[in-house]
Amino acid sequence: MVDHSAAGSDRKPDAALDRTLGALADPTRRAIVAGLRRGPATVSEVARPFPISLYGVSKHVRVLERAGLVHREVRGREHHLSLRAEPLRALSDWLDGYAAFWEERLDALERELAEDRRGD
Amino acid sequence: MVDHSAAGSDRKPDAALDRTLGALADPTRRAIVAGLRRGPATVSEVARPFPISLYGVSKHVRVLERAGLVHREVRGREHHLSLRAEPLRALSDWLDGYAAFWEERLDALERELAEDRRGD
DNA sequence: AGTACCCTCAACCATATGGTTGATCATTCG
DNA sequence: CGAATGATCAACCATATGGTTGAGGGTACT
DSSP states (O other), X not given: OOOOSOSSSOSSOOHHHHXXXXXXXXXXXXXXXXXXXXOOEEHHHHHTTOSSOHHHHHHHHHHHHHTTSEEEEEETTEEEXXXXXXXXXXXXXXXXXXXXXXXXXXXXXXHHHHHHHHTX | OOOOSOSSSOSSOOHHHHHHHHHHTSHHHHHHHHHXXXXXXXHXXXXXXXXXXXXXXXXXXXXXXXXXXXXXXXXXXXXXXXXXXXXXXXXXXHHHHHHHHHHHHHHHHHHHHHHHHHTO
């Protein structure tokens, strides 16, 4: 019997990471997140810089919200959005699992570059 | 005139980051990457743990390849795949722009939790 | 030569994604 | 009250995504 559960070392597929990475994969959404880093803002405020419709941005915001990256606080008719850090931290933790790998590779790269310079 | 170019502090939309995040947003592809962390492998070897067709995996590999996360070396009839570190490092660098933010927020969260405990 | 093996290609399918628009709901303001 | 504002909803559209299958192209084994 083939073991389908251990394709590497990821225990469970981790749907939260799916949503975080998926949400951040869109440049508009990354820009929204970048804007929100400066502090909370309403949907209209967040939408202003973008050339797409308000509702277009609204949909992006909902994706970010489902990923837990953005928190919405309805205050009267305004929806105040703020950046939530946890998913970013989780992503960073996941990435840390590869830090050792890329540092190794980078050492190797540096060695290669040193050789290339010598032969240049 | 509205400035559409500075929606935050992202200079250019950065299509490379789009591809990296998009590639990693899929659990199968993350599992492939995780497997490749141990060292190079052929497409069939990479595909073995997954319940989908070989070509299904092959298509995932191509996505990873276009994102620069995987390098392919055709050796006879076998395609040897290896993990490339640069996109992961670039992602880490991008994330670092938020490290300060989430550390702040985490401090705030801890304070709030302390208050919640007291009021519980 | 002939067969088995590794992998990709072409075509197809279902669903998800990113975008639009007009209508609608709720709230604030004159 | 009535009008403007902030945001969502419903419907729609085009394209991308993740999966399948059968066929085919090279490469290796005997």
